[in-house]
Amino acid sequence: MTPALWPPTAQEIVFLLLSVVAVGSALLVVTTRQLVHAALWLVACFGALAGTYLVLTAEFVAWVQVLIYVGAVVVLMLFGIMLTRAPIGRTADLNSGNRVIAAIVAIATAAVLVTVVIDGFRTAYTPLEPGTGSAESLGGSIFRIWVLPFEALSVLLLAALIGAIVISRTDIKGRE
Amino acid sequence: MHVVYPAVVAALLFSIGVYGVLARRNTILVLMSVELMLNAVNLNLVAFDVWLRDQLHGGQVLTLFVIVIAAAEVGIGLAIVLAVYRNRQSIDLDRLRELSEPTELSEPPSPNGAQPVATKVTTGGGPE
Numbered sequence: 263m264t265p266a267l268w269p270p271t272a273q274e275i276v277f278l279l280l281s282v283v284a285v286g287s288a289l290l291v292v293t294t295r296q297l298v299h300a301a302l303w304l305v306a307c308f309g310a311l312a313g314t315y316l317v318l319t320a321e322f323v324a325w326v327q328v329l330i331y332v333g334a335v336v337v338l339m340l341f342g343i344m345l346t347r348a349p350i351g352r353t354a355d356l357n358s359g360n361r362v363i364a365a366i367v368a369i370a371t372a373a374v375l376v377t378v379v380i381d382g383f384r385t386a387y388t389p390l391e392p393g394t395g396s397a398e399s400l401g402g403s404i405f406r407i408w409v410l411p412f413e414a415l416s417v418l419l420l421a422a423l424i425g426a427i428v429i430s431r432t433d434i435k436g437r438e
Numbered sequence: 439m440h441v442v443y444p445a446v447v448a449a450l451l452f453s454i455g456v457y458g459v460l461a462r463r464n465t466i467l468v469l470m471s472v473e474l475m476l477n478a479v480n481l482n483l484v485a486f487d488v489w490l491r492d493q494l495h496g497g498q499v500l501t502l503f504v505i506v507i508a509a510a511e512v513g514i515g516l517a518i519v520l521a522v523y524r525n526r527q528s529i530d531l532d533r534l535r536e537l538s539e540p541t542e543l544s545e546p547p548s549p550n551g552a553q554p555v556a557t558k559v560t561t562g563g564g565p566e
Binding site for chain 2 (some may be wrong): 267270271273274277278281284286288289291292297300301303304307308312314315317318319320322323326327330331334335338339341342343345346347348355356357358359360361363364365367368369371372375376379380384385386387388389390394395399400403404407408411412415418419422423425427429430432
């Protein structure tokens with residue numbers, strides 16, 4: 263029943279190409295020496311991840327990813343870079359001194375996770391059916407079953423918005 | 439689609455995010471690395487939702503919720519970063535050491551972050 267892992271099907275080849283783009287640009291995000299370039303590589307990474315969601319038939323999540331991550335979060339990051347007067351161009355001190363330890367920890371994490379995941383899901387296979395992640399089915403699911411967390415989350419988003427405004431305004435003083 | 443492909447890609451992205459959080463000095467770059475880790479989790483959620491054929495679409499709905507929480511987190515985080523920058527004129531994580539344990543090495547802001555952190559860990563656990 264389960265097809266062999268090799269050779270990959272066309273869907274898997276597209277998925278692997280997109281994930282190579284995602285992982286490569288993520289590596290550039292954490293290694294580049296220019297702050298603005300890191301934000302722009304983040305766009306490439308999030309865009310490729312949206313593509314992988316599309317391959318996995320999660321269309322609605324893919325477009326939400328494009329709208330919120332690529333559209334809003336990266337723009338917020340660029341605003342943050344701009345407002346903190348970060349050096350534009352090559353800067354030497356973007357990395358802290360414990361790079362080597364960080365690399366060791368990251369490689370150890372990757373080794374453990376990849377080993378466990380490959381061992382656990384070697385035979386797991388699912389045929390992809392288009393339409394299961396459409397806006398219609400997902401919207402019905404949100405507003406029928408998950409409506410309480412949805413409303414709680416909207417209140418949380420409002421609270422975060424007000425909190426960000428209060429923190430970033432300078433003319434609001436604390437109580438003496 | 440084998441589930442092992444998205445799972446391995448998510449594990450790699452998560453590890454890259456771990457490296458970024460530990461190795462970067464600029465606070466905004468650390469926030470970007472946290473976003474990478476959140477995205478790795480999102481990819482896992484979508485893949486397992488598709489694999490398990492959840493009728494309630496729990497995985498994809500949770501992905502949407504995580505995206506919303508990430509947006510709120512970035513908003514609050516950048517507001518805090520801006521407040522720190524306004525007070526200190528610097529957002530280098532290595533120089534924000536006011537809450538660390540008082541050690542003899544931590545007083546001058548050292549350009550090398552590894553050494554004071556190591557001494558702080560060894561002296562912080564013992565009795566004063």
